[in-house]
Amino acid sequence: MALLKYTLSRAVRGVLSIFVIVTIAFFAIRLVPGDPVDVWLGDYATPELVALTTAAWGLDKPLHVQYFVFLRQLAKGDLGTSLRANASVTYLIGEVFPYTVRLMMAGALISVILGVLIGAYAAVRHNSVGDVASMTACMVFLSIPGFVLGYLLIFLFAVTWRIFPVIGGEKTLSVAALWRHLTLPALSLGLGYAGTVARMTRSTMVEVLNSDYIRTARSKGLRQSTIVFRHAMRNTLTSLVSMIGVQVIVMLGGLVVTETVFSRPGLGRLYFTAVSARDYPLMQGSILVIAVCVVVVTFLVDLSYGIIDPRIQYT
Amino acid sequence: MKRLLKSKMAAGGGIIVILILIACVLAPWVAPYSVKDFTDDLLARPSATHLFGTDSFGRDALSLVLHSGLETLSMSLLTLVISAFLGIVCGVVSGYVGGWTDRILSMVMQGIMSFPSMMVALLVMGIFGTIGRASLIGAISVTLIPRFSMILRGATIPARDAEYVTAAQALGVSRWRLLWRHVVPNLVTPMIVVCSTYLPSIILLEASLSFLGFGAPPDAPTWGRIVSEGGKYFRIAPWLVLFPGSVIAVTVIGFNLLGEGIRDVVDPRVRGKLTARSVR
Numbered sequence: 001m002a003l004l005k006y007t008l009s010r011a012v013r014g015v016l017s018i019f020v021i022v023t024i025a026f027f028a029i030r031l032v033p034g035d036p037v038d039v040w041l042g043d044y045a046t047p048e049l050v051a052l053t054t055a056a057w058g059l060d061k062p063l064h065v066q067y068f069v070f071l072r073q074l075a076k077g078d079l080g081t082s083l084r085a086n087a088s089v090t091y092l093i094g095e096v097f098p099y100t101v102r103l104m105m106a107g108a109l110i111s112v113i114l115g116v117l118i119g120a121y122a123a124v125r126h127n128s129v130g131d132v133a134s135m136t137a138c139m140v141f142l143s144i145p146g147f148v149l150g151y152l153l154i155f156l157f158a159v160t161w162r163i164f165p166v167i168g169g170e171k172t173l174s175v176a177a178l179w180r181h182l183t184l185p186a187l188s189l190g191l192g193y194a195g196t197v198a199r200m201t202r203s204t205m206v207e208v209l210n211s212d213y214i215r216t217a218r219s220k221g222l223r224q225s226t227i228v229f230r231h232a233m234r235n236t237l238t239s240l241v242s243m244i245g246v247q248v249i250v251m252l253g254g255l256v257v258t259e260t261v262f263s264r265p266g267l268g269r270l271y272f273t274a275v276s277a278r279d280y281p282l283m284q285g286s287i288l289v290i291a292v293c294v295v296v297v298t299f300l301v302d303l304s305y306g307i308i309d310p311r312i313q314y315t
Numbered sequence: 316m317k318r319l320l321k322s323k324m325a326a327g328g329g330i331i332v333i334l335i336l337i338a339c340v341l342a343p344w345v346a347p348y349s350v351k352d353f354t355d356d357l358l359a360r361p362s363a364t365h366l367f368g369t370d371s372f373g374r375d376a377l378s379l380v381l382h383s384g385l386e387t388l389s390m391s392l393l394t395l396v397i398s399a400f401l402g403i404v405c406g407v408v409s410g411y412v413g414g415w416t417d418r419i420l421s422m423v424m425q426g427i428m429s430f431p432s433m434m435v436a437l438l439v440m441g442i443f444g445t446i447g448r449a450s451l452i453g454a455i456s457v458t459l460i461p462r463f464s465m466i467l468r469g470a471t472i473p474a475r476d477a478e479y480v481t482a483a484q485a486l487g488v489s490r491w492r493l494l495w496r497h498v499v500p501n502l503v504t505p506m507i508v509v510c511s512t513y514l515p516s517i518i519l520l521e522a523s524l525s526f527l528g529f530g531a532p533p534d535a536p537t538w539g540r541i542v543s544e545g546g547k548y549f550r551i552a553p554w555l556v557l558f559p560g561s562v563i564a565v566t567v568i569g570f571n572l573l574g575e576g577i578r579d580v581v582d583p584r585v586r587g588k589l590t591a592r593s594v595r
Contacts (some may be wrong), residue, residue: 020426030444066549099348143567145522147542155553231407253433257523271434272527275441285498287434294429 002304006273010302014295021291022074022284026067029283036083036278040125057083059280080281084273085205089285097289100255101266102170103189107230107258108248110190111197116240118194119201120228135199142195146254150188150261157184189254193247197220200243204236211235237308245301246307249294325576331569339384347377360554365470367558371548375479375572379541380559387537391446391517399510400454403502408463409430410471411494421468424461430521432458440529451530466509467502474501501504511574515567522563533564551555 037053038045042051054060073080079089097295118138123130141149157163170181206215207225217227255268267286274282338345347366354369361368367376409420427435439454474480478499488496524530524544525539533540538559545555 003595006569017426017429020422021430028438028442107415116418122511138569139571140564143519144520144564145526145539145560147523147526147546148556151542151546151549151553151560154549155557158552159553215531223325249431253431256433256437257526258525259351262538272437276445277439283438287438290430290434293333294431298363 006306007303012300014299018291018295022288023067025062026070026284029278029280030066036280039278040083048210055279057105060233072202079285082274082282083279084277084282085279087204089281092282093267093285093289096267096270097263099170099265100259100283102182103180103185103255103258103264104248104251106186107189107193107251108244110186111193111247111251112244114190114194115199117196119198119255120205120233122198122202123205123209124224124228126209131202135202138195138198139196142199144188144191146188146192146257149191150185150258151216153184153188154261177268179236181264185258185264188256188261189251192254193218193251196247197240197244203238204239205232228234234308238305238312241308243303245297249298252290252293322576322579324572326581328569328572328574328576332573333566335384335390335566335569337390338381342378342381342384346375346381348373348375348378350379350382360552361558368552368554370545370555375539376545376555376558377439379536380538380562381539383536383538386531387518387521387539388537390452390537391514391521391530394452394455394517394521395510395514397452398459399506399515401462403454403467403506405460405469406464407471407494407502408497410468411475411498417468418463420464420529427457428461428465432516433523436520437527437529440524445529446532447586448531448535451521454524455517457528458520459463459517462513463509466505470502471498474498475492508578509580511570511577515570515574518563518567521543538589 036057037050041049051060058066081087082089082092082231085092102191118134122134125131125180144152158165164180164184170177201279205228209228210232214227214232214246217231222231252268255266256272257267257268258264260272261268267289270282272284272292273279282304354374356519363497365375365377367380370379395474397553405424409424434457435458436454439457440450443453444450475498480493483493521530522542523538525537526542526543528543530538531537536544541559541565542556545559546553549556
């Protein structure tokens with residue numbers, strides 16, 4: 001019962017924050033007069049054309065009227081029509097969204113698996129050569145800008161050794177196509193964050209490994225792997241999961257660069273094009289989708305606490 | 316300071332940072348060529364005469380990187396100073412005044428922080444102009460102010476409620492004097508820690524935005540912009556991306572190491588917990 005109540009209150013809070021973000025974005029976008037009409041018409045702008053286009057896009061109405069029109073459409077699940085592409089925003093986003101989901105999942109998997117393994121290794125071998133070496137590697141990876149890492153991977157694996165194609169998204173969902181088109185972008189997205197995850201895993205793990213109950217487990221003669229993965233990991237999981245949640249949200253920002261470097265279709269690039277062209281409906285649509293992603297991730301992280309650590313009470 | 320010099324990490328990072336700073340400041344003298352040296356040697360491979368190769372205009376890429384270094388780093392530092400200042404103001408006001416001011420400020424700050432920094436920065440630049448230093452600095456500041464503000468708010472509240480502050484209040488010390496003399500000094504340590512954490516992130520974010528073509532005007536390129544230009548010729552001249560890219564990476568590594576050293580010395584409890592890259 002407490003769980004249900006907790007879930008519901010979290011869900012309501014999530015929906016509210018989506019609403020707040022979308023509203024702030026709606027007005028922020030319209031804050032500065034230089035509007036999409038100027039960008040679109042460019043040198044062809046004559047007063048008549050500007051007036052005509054402004055009216056056609058509904059931008060001549062007062063701000064609050066535009067806002068209510070937007071909300072009414074939103075309630076119907078309609079995000080409007082892109083000013084540039086002349087297609088519905090839902091269609092444009094739906095088109096690229098699966099690519100982004102696959103990239104995000106692959107990137108998150110890489111960063112979590114690599115990060116946790118390296119971090120646990122470094123914690124167990126605290127202050128050894130292996131520890132210093134792996135932490136140095138992590139420092140290097142988290143300091144390389146995403147686009148440089150992307151280009152480096154392309155240079156090594158696509159240009160020099162020709163293992164993977166240079167650019168593009170996967171056209172079919174076969175294992176081979178996914179492997180060919182997803183590996184490099186996912187690595188470029190995931191490796192940097194793997195460095196962060198590893199460093200955090202290490203620092204929490206070192207603390208836990210020094211605690212009394214681990215000493216007890218050791219004195220019972222348990223194997224090292226059992227101690228690390230059964231006993232120590234359990235107690236680091238709560239902080240790990242909340243950190244991974246944050247990393248996934250940060251990773252959403254990394255999408256823009258990764259998708260650009262690899263010329264992959266995706267939400268990040270769509271958002272970028274929308275912002276560059278001041279395509280209001282497309283901007284609003286992508287912000288909404290990103291906000292939903294952020295809220296869902298936060299929601300899942302919050303829910304997972306109780307599953308990981310039964311001592312936590314839902315309130 | 317003594318302990319800072321003893322820490323190997325801080326020393327290593329410090330050396331990297333100082334070397335890069337010296338090279339950038341002295342660019343007009345140490346750079347082998349001027350940025351206006353257009354030669355016929357387009358997209359030349361790295362060689363003894365052109366260590367980083369030449370770009371599509373036949374300019375020496377190393378000289379280009381050195382000459383734009385000061386622009387890149389000073390922009391990042393300026394962003395840090397501006398967002399730190401505004402963040403302190405918001406955080407201290409929020410924590411010290413409390414009540415509705417605090418609630419509304421915190422809500423806005425949390426709203427901004429919940430969104431990926433990159434997307435926030437892009438949106439701000441989309442609104443205020445995609446090209447130009449001011450808009451770039453503003454955009455990155457918007458993503459950072461909440462982070463400074465929340466930490467400063469957290470540090471202000473215990474300082475506000477401390478007994479010596481209550482005592483000072485009872486003695487009739489004015490509110491702003493109280494804030495300045497008794498509350499602010501306690502915030503110096505968290506401030507140093509936060510600044511050293513976020514500088515590398517600022518450099519990374521600035522590089523990413525410039526890489527996307529947002530920010531630095533083409534006549535005053537930053538490192539991100541140089542990589543972005545080089546990206547057009549990546550198939551035939553990969554060094555134009557990889558070399559300047561490595562310079563960015565080495566700089567960020569330097570600042571990260573230095574920051575970590577500073578954090579260990581100033582506040583040993585946070586060792587390894589705060590990592591850069593919370594903004595990227």
